[in-house]
Amino acid sequence: MxxxxxxxxxxxxxxxxxxxxxxxxxxxxxxxxxxxxxxxxxxxxxxxxxxxxxxxxxxxxxxxxxxxxxxxAPEAVVDIACHDAESLIRIAWHIGNRHAPVQILEGGGLRIQDDHVLVGMVEQLGGHIVRHRAAFHAEGGAYAAGEHHHA
Structure with missing residues (x-):
């Protein structure tokens, strides 16, 4: 092989x-x-x-x-946007507090894998969501040495 x-x-x-x-x-x-x-x-x-x-x-x-x-591979994802940076930071904190992978999008948005519980939380916090299929490239985290990549 x-x-x-x-x-x-x-x-x-x-x-x-x-x-x-x-x-x-x-x-x-x-x-x-x-x-x-x-x-x-x-x-x-x-x-x-x-x-x-x-x-x-x-x-x-x-x-x-x-x-x-x-x-x-394209997969089910949710892009998140907010009217202001403070709201987006708050949402990012809540996603991170749940140890869910997140991708930071160019232009100031976030992307998560489509999960109805997280999406409900994001909407309650004032986030605007768009569901679609796209490649997901989560942040590697503080301890993922050398594995910080963006599309």
């Missing part, structure tokens, strides 16, 4: 040489060792030295020298 032995961040690998891609939802993109199937049905073993975030645009280097591009 083919083995993916190293992960390379966007811009640190020859993306034009990718022979395959793998499209994963947020919950499936933090891995170390797992049998996986690329988007064209090819099987490989993810065999990294440590658990890593497989972020959009990363490349997996296979033992045979081939590359697999990592893609973020």
């Amino acid at each position: 083919r083995r993916a032995l190293s992960l390379h961040r966007p811009g640190d690998w020859p993306a034009d040489r990718a022979r395959a891609s793998i499209t994963l939802a947020w919950a499936d993109r933090h891995r170390r060792r797992l049998a996986m199937t690329d988007d064209s049905g090819g099987e490989f073993l993810l065999d990294l030295p440590e658990a890593s975030l497989l972020a959009e645009g990363c490349g997996l280097r296979l033992s045979d020298g081939e590359w697999i591009a990592v893609r973020a």
